[in-house]
Amino acid sequence: MTSAAEQFASNLNLSSFAKADELKKRILFTLGALIVYRLGTYIPIPGVNPGAFANMFAGQKNGLLGTFNLFSGGATERMAIFALNIMPYISASIIMQMLSAVIPSLEAVKKEGEAGRRQINQYTRYLTVALATVQGYFIAATVAGSVGSIGDLQVPVVANPNIFFYFSTVVTLVGGVMFLVWLGEQITARGIGNGVSLIIFAGIVAELPRAAYGLLASGASNAISAPVIIMVLLIAIATVAFVVFMERSQRRLLVQYPRRQQGNRMSEGEKSHLPLKLNTAGVIPPIFASSLLFLPATAQGAIGQNAPEWLLTMVGALQPGHWLHMGLYAALIIFFCFLYTSIVFNPQDTADNLKKYGGYIQGYRPGPRTADYIDFVLTRITVIGALYITAVCLLPEFLRMQNSAIPVYLGGTSLLIVVTVTLDTVQQIQGHLLAQQYESLIKKSKLRGARK
Template sequence: MMLETFRNVFKIGDLRRKILFTLMILGIERIGTHIVTPGIDTAVLAEGFRDLQNTLFGLYDLFAGGAFSKAAIFGLGIMPYISASIIIQLLGAVIPYFQKLQKEGEEGRKKIMQYTRYGTLLISAMQSLGVAIFLQSIQLADGRLAVPNPGIGFQLLTMISMTSGTMLIMWLGELIDQHGIGNGISLIIFIGIIARFPAAIMEEYQQFSIGQRGLLAEIMLVALALVVIYFIVLLTQGTRKIPVQYAKRVVGRKVYGGVNTHFPLKVNTAGVMPIIFAQAIMFVPSTLLTFLPDSDFFLSLQQLFSMDSWFYWIVYGLMIVFFTYFYTAIALNPVEVAENLKKQGGFIPGVRPGKKTQEFLDNILTRITLPSSIFLAIVAIIPAMLAKWAKIPYSLASFYGGTGLLIIVGVALDFLQQVESHLFMRHYDGFMKSGRVRGRRG
């Protein structure tokens, strides 16, 4: 049935063109991750970056698809755009002007997108300057420099190259949104993470071939991966349906409303953001140690925040729980939801409109966020546990949880939902005959 579904996908001309266009754009993006910024000794850079994997630079390299560790023109990845989007979203919670834009529909969305682009340009310029200064500081024990000819010329060239690269990635993502299928920005991050998978599999195969791990252990690892993915899918797709009724209204000779529907509250409203925020903070001690290698304080702090320590796991988990509640409060405001329901003539059965509806939604959101935050914390800690106890290389263990796996599952589900919609509208069977891939609709 799955092979027949893939054949049906390419039978639909419009869908086939969208998929091929998306693959072409992703291919162009991957080419850009291998074009190195001029003026860099790549051999020295590769050797100097080995000790930076468990720092903020390693986290940044994950989202850049490996381009940051190569100092490629796409080295900043799409992170400046994501940072600008988050900043604009946070401003919408505290500044009335941005709150007004968020409520203005399509025109407001266009203005927010314009401000996001300006913010992306500014953040890219600032970050590329910081990257240039950082690259100039890389020096090996034998005296070789990652940048043989440092100076203002190299800094300007790096700023122009990497800022242009980020703006190009943003444009490529928008092209996918307009002419391809799926969310362009998400797919670019997705393909960058997946690009690491073949190398991780080869490293694990080498350990298996030399007898370091047996066949039964490998089978158990595969089974564990499937179980983790299954529960992540449940978390990503899980919703709490709040019943909503709309009162009948008579306008002239027409009757409006009088329908029963539901308002879906996602179990994991915050998505992957809590893990990103918590991970960024947890990497601060090891990042500072790279700039202050002789500091005894930061050395002891790094040992305390080592990824294989119980202290790291507990603090990391608690921070994820905190940021899950924090980001959920920003992403979904019960006050606005209650006001919108009241304006549209809707109400929750048994709950009075207005403040009581707000308190009811806030109570439900608080309850469903707790198990979601705990599960996110467990998923984030799984890779470190496997690396310590199962002696799995962290390059492979990272695909058992954490930021990477959550992004992979979330983007894959979104892509499948959109493909399912195209198939269903043209009366083809989807990937599952029972139609359980949510988002499949006519």
């Protein structure tokens, strides 16, 4: 099995890249859009004392708040206009896909082609606004009731937490989310790669150097020993290699097509493969699982000092490094792996399409028997995929149980997102370069034909 880097290198040469003007424009547009996103993570929300909030955040950076900050590219700890990042849109997209699978009317709209897809996207945007509004209010309530310190003085994070502060904060955060949704769509249409994934990718990558510096600084202060630092770095490298291997792994089902009569000639039957990825769900399960685990902490922050005792106990038990947190995290990841796979891949539709074009899997009748076999294979490889994602995401949690000084940014979820988005972007660049080469060959053949 060749790696993505080897396949990319085999199709990449400087001359073809130099001639790919369209690809260069797309890459430059993507880089420009990501720079705009990064600038937005440094624009603070009006009314918040940055120093007091940074001090309050420092005591919680290795908890769930640190995980949320990771996905926002550091915007949460700076309480910037992109503090929510694009997570409400991802949650809304997952919810809409689930609803489309269980509500017949939405399923019918989804099958209406391009018009149905636009309608579902519109519903997703409405749901994004609703989710962002709720989360924005919780953030505003949490910040308004918080106290930080500047030197030896205890100062409120928000000097004047009136209704105008709540309104402006919610509007700012919702506007930031919708701007990122629009920016992601522009990257997808006019840039390279998936815009939404690249925005999360850019935030994580921007924080990784600081995480590495924090790890080395902990070693210099003897908070982490040198052997532990070397072990963490080796584990990170091995994890990246393991993720690349698993993401490129496929279970290929042999599909045969019968002989066909073409005039007086009988064409031989063709063979192809139906590729089934081990990880069909991608990075959605750990992202959605993290979002659900963050809900109790969000509710506790919004309620403030009047939070009930059971909620405080739950928040404490769900902090990273606790057994309850890891158990629920693993269970949610496995659950969403199976759920999301069943949503994005329908064995019955695949079997119907094979039957429509005359294809069949040897030993199984076209139709329901083929669908059952595909579902049988998909279920078993999804077990492997779910265990793989769970192991990658929980390994850093076990490391932090041994030493809490290990940065939360060096987590399995972040490495999983970085690697999968990189592989997807590389494949798209490779596709553009191949298209450029084919266009050059077609032009040369036309010129030769015209000369003759």
